Amino acid sequence: MLSREEKKSLTRQSLIDAALSIVGAGSNFASVSLREVAKNAGLVPTSFYRHFTDMEELGLNVVDDLGLVLRKMMRAARQKDGYKKGLLHSSIEVYVDFVCQHKSHFYFMSQCRTGGTPVLRQAIRNELKYFENELSSDIRSVPFLSEMSSQDREMMSQLIVSTVFDATIDILDLSDSSANYQNEFIESMKKKLRMIWLGGSVWRSK
Amino acid sequence: MLSREEKKSLTRQSLIDAALSIVGAGSNFASVSLREVAKNAGLVPTSFYRHFTDMEELGLNVVDDLGLVLRKMMRAARQKDGYKKGLLHSSIEVYVDFVCQHKSHFYFMSQCRTGGTPVLRQAIRNELKYFENELSSDIRSVPFLSEMSSQDREMMSQLIVSTVFDATIDILDLSDSSANYQNEFIESMKKKLRMIWLGGSVWRSK
DNA sequence: AATAATAGTCAACACTTGTACTCTGAGTTT
DNA sequence: AAACTCAGAGTACAAGTGTTGACTATTATT
Numbered sequence: 001m002l003s004r005e006e007k008k009s010l011t012r013q014s015l016i017d018a019a020l021s022i023v024g025a026g027s028n029f030a031s032v033s034l035r036e037v038a039k040n041a042g043l044v045p046t047s048f049y050r051h052f053t054d055m056e057e058l059g060l061n062v063v064d065d066l067g068l069v070l071r072k073m074m075r076a077a078r079q080k081d082g083y084k085k086g087l088l089h090s091s092i093e094v095y096v097d098f099v100c101q102h103k104s105h106f107y108f109m110s111q112c113r114t115g116g117t118p119v120l121r122q123a124i125r126n127e128l129k130y131f132e133n134e135l136s137s138d139i140r141s142v143p144f145l146s147e148m149s150s151q152d153r154e155m156m157s158q159l160i161v162s163t164v165f166d167a168t169i170d171i172l173d174l175s176d177s178s179a180n181y182q183n184e185f186i187e188s189m190k191k192k193l194r195m196i197w198l199g200g201s202v203w204r205s206k
Numbered sequence: 207m208l209s210r211e212e213k214k215s216l217t218r219q220s221l222i223d224a225a226l227s228i229v230g231a232g233s234n235f236a237s238v239s240l241r242e243v244a245k246n247a248g249l250v251p252t253s254f255y256r257h258f259t260d261m262e263e264l265g266l267n268v269v270d271d272l273g274l275v276l277r278k279m280m281r282a283a284r285q286k287d288g289y290k291k292g293l294l295h296s297s298i299e300v301y302v303d304f305v306c307q308h309k310s311h312f313y314f315m316s317q318c319r320t321g322g323t324p325v326l327r328q329a330i331r332n333e334l335k336y337f338e339n340e341l342s343s344d345i346r347s348v349p350f351l352s353e354m355s356s357q358d359r360e361m362m363s364q365l366i367v368s369t370v371f372d373a374t375i376d377i378l379d380l381s382d383s384s385a386n387y388q389n390e391f392i393e394s395m396k397k398k399l400r401m402i403w404l405g406g407s408v409w410r411s412k
Numbered sequence: 413a414a415t416a417a418t419a420g421t422c423a424a425c426a427c428t429t430g431t432a433c434t435c436t437g438a439g440t441t442t
Numbered sequence: 443a444a445a446c447t448c449a450g451a452g453t454a455c456a457a458g459t460g461t462t463g464a465c466t467a468t469t470a471t472t
Binding site: 210213214217249250252253256257 | 417418419420421422
């Protein structure tokens with residue numbers, strides 16, 4: 001038997017999942033109602049308040065959920081063969097994989113980064129910042145980039161991260177189309193990242 | 207005196223403006239109601255239907271409106287001193303200028319690119335495509351980039367355009383903060399574009 | 413001058429929304 | 443075993459939602 005606390009956090013998660021599934025089905029989080037979420041989680045509307053004060057607070061918890069997914073992704077990318085040599089090359093594949101396997105999370109992220117409330121936008125931004133930092137530290141150990149200043153390395157990481165995450169909505173929209181289109185897109189992404197990489201390798205801060 | 211047609215297109219525009227002003231005030235277009243727009247335009251809800259069948263159709267017309275702004279911007283960028291030498295350098299300044307002077311339009315664009323209905327997303331994408339093509343043709347006449355294949359030039363343009371437009375929401379959020387932060391951001395943007403530029407100049411398609 | 417077209421109004425509908433209040437039954441603490 | 447806590451249900455309400463249909467006054471057409 002489950003304790004009261006355990007049961008609570010279970011329904012709490014079911015509210016989060018409900019919101020994600022609604023977003024994944026095509027709605028914009030900004031227009032998802034508290035009632036809809038509650039209904040979808042098998043709850044009466046008023047029970048929503050036992051867990052969150054409003055939809056924004058639920059949104060912040062969805063961001064936390066998203067954070068877990070992103071960290072798992074980072075680990076997967078680092079473990080993958082060829083991460084050291086061909087860092088970006090292999091990362092983009094891991095990224096596409098994760099987007100396709102966590103569509104709801106990434107729809108939510110894409111939407112909220114530009115269309116969420118200011119608080120929500122900031123929360124998403126913080127998640128991206130985590131990535132920029134991780135990437136920046138990984139880049140540090142790349143031979144011909146190690147002479148870059150930490151500021152420039154940070155800037156370069158921002159550029160790469162924003163390029164990858166900016167492609168999210170396109171990846172999602174493409175996920176239902178032919179494998180041909182998908183591969184074409186991935187190849188184009190790789191080229192873009194390689195161009196940035198090249199730019200970084202001849203970079204001279206000034 | 208105005209003809210009936212003229213008057214109609216005037217109130218039509220007032221509906222578009224109303225929607226934009228609501229978005230500019232912080233709402234997400236996806237959650238803006240038909241009634242709210244009508245009210246804001248000084249109309250009774252049912253009159254909305256004389257102009258648009260639903261909010262999505264109005265949205266498409268907002269995109270057209272946005273298109274005009276973007277084209278005006280392109281012209282402004284090309285006329286600016288130093289466009290030929292330091293293309294990106296000067297363009298980013300024009301861009302920031304336009305974003306700040308047409309906040310509502312750019313909030314709308316940022317939101318809808320990732321959070322609009324599929325139809326709306328596609329419409330926004332088409333507007334960006336216009337830019338990519340224009341930039342690609344401008345790049346063609348740059349000496350050390352002219353040997354690039356048209357495909358690679360296209361790819362590079364996509365990279366640049368997405369980098370610039372991806373920064374929109376940050377520019378908007380920064381527009382209320384100190385000039386110091388703004389300048390810092392612009393300088394960072396310039397560096398990013400320079401890195402791409404560098405990458406392009408040592409690019410060897412393969 | 414008579415007729416037709418139509419932008420905008422008005423009233424009304426069925427439905428959804430967030431939220432306040434009360435109640436209950438199963439877990440927890442004493 | 444008694445007292446307490448509290449997640450979730452039930453009821454209710456005022457406000458907002460999209461949409462329908464009939465009406466009106468002004469403009470355009472004949």
